[in-house]
Amino acid sequence: MTRAPLVAPDAEGIARAVAALDAGRAVGMPTETVYGLAADATDARAVAEIYAAKGRPRFNPLIAHVASVDAARIEGQLDERALALAAAFWPGPLTLVVPVAPGGAVCELARAGLDTIGLRVPSHPAALRLLQAVARPLAAPSANPSGRLSPTCAADVADELGEGVALVLDGGPSNVGIESTIVAALPGEPLRLLRPGAIARAEIEVLVGALSAAHDGAVRAPGQLASHYAPQARLRLDATAAEPGEVLLAFGPDAPAGAANLSASGDPVEAAARLYALLRQLDATGAAAIAVAPIPDIGLGEAINDRLRRAAAPR
Structure with missing residues (x-):
């Protein structure tokens, strides 16, 4: 191409x-x-x-x-x-x-x-x-x-x-x-x-x-489709660790050493800025699935979780 x-x-x-x-x-x-x-x-x-x-x-x-x-x-x-x-x-x-x-x-x-x-x-x-x-x-x-x-x-x-x-x-x-x-x-x-x-x-x-x-189910804006923002790999949300065949997308200071971490300090602003780049990086490994650690649903965490839920939806 x-x-x-x-x-x-x-x-x-x-x-x-x-x-x-x-x-x-x-x-x-x-x-x-x-x-x-x-x-x-x-x-x-x-x-x-x-x-x-x-x-x-x-x-x-x-x-x-x-x-x-x-x-x-x-x-x-x-x-x-x-x-x-x-x-x-x-x-x-x-x-x-x-x-x-x-x-x-x-x-x-x-x-x-x-x-x-x-x-x-x-x-x-x-x-x-x-x-x-x-x-x-x-x-x-x-x-x-x-x-x-x-x-x-x-x-x-x-x-x-x-x-x-x-x-x-x-x-x-x-x-x-x-x-x-x-x-x-x-x-x-x-x-x-x-x-x-x-x-x-x-x-x-x-x-x-x-x-x-939003109340009527109509698509009035981008990003309202159920499946969206998705990598090739499947996403498994609220994961505490990666299972065989998975790679881990971590969040916070307690992440395993060497794991891709949205924010080691638990900062949702940093996590939002790194979300797509890290998903793309992990997708490039060829893993069948990405296990995603829980992210608090506060502040920008609401938007991050919205994207992750849509990425994990059936395609």
Whole structure:
């Protein structure tokens, strides 16, 4: 498989990426969460290239990345609650699902035919420079084959997607390492947590009160499929030790010597940043299964456990 070129996100690299996007191609884009596979969200043919490269089900909507709150308000209807969250967490790893604005340009294919849209302003400087230069929304799901581990460095994108991506802007390792938190702010409904993520529930609830859970079973945002974020190996959760044929993904100071450890100090922030890289590393050993130690379901632990449960689900 031909490997996509890695390009520095300097002025020349950004210009090359914009030219590829203008031509309807997809490019690898660094963000603070994970690397995204970005294409022009207003161009259905370009969005179709994302789906083709990822092998992604077309009923799974894409997040539209924009450069500012003003740009977001062109695409979606942000009520007072959404604007308060945007003021607190944008640029940053929060996605808001809101009603589509009447004059919005994001195509129906990117929204999976829904009357809602997921919007985010990323904080990675290279992503912001690209969004400002291209001057339109970019659909940018994680740059991995659908359902597989999300990439946290440029080389992973180039290796896994090959000719499915025109180039990859190499912005270094993603410093957060887990996808954005997704909150729905829809008329007549309470704020709902659709996907735990890089911003802990408690950080949001201190501003807007308790978040309700998604309730209707509809896929309104990425990461809601039962099986997702999975390595090739099976996952066995809440394991205290590896069984024959397994490798161990540990957590905390009591881990066996030499085991891959999400965080030797038991820090969920460090664990989130290392999650996909270590799962990818263990998957490369060829083991049939990965035994995963228990992780407390507090703070970012909620998001980590959400990803692990989906990775362990039947495929």
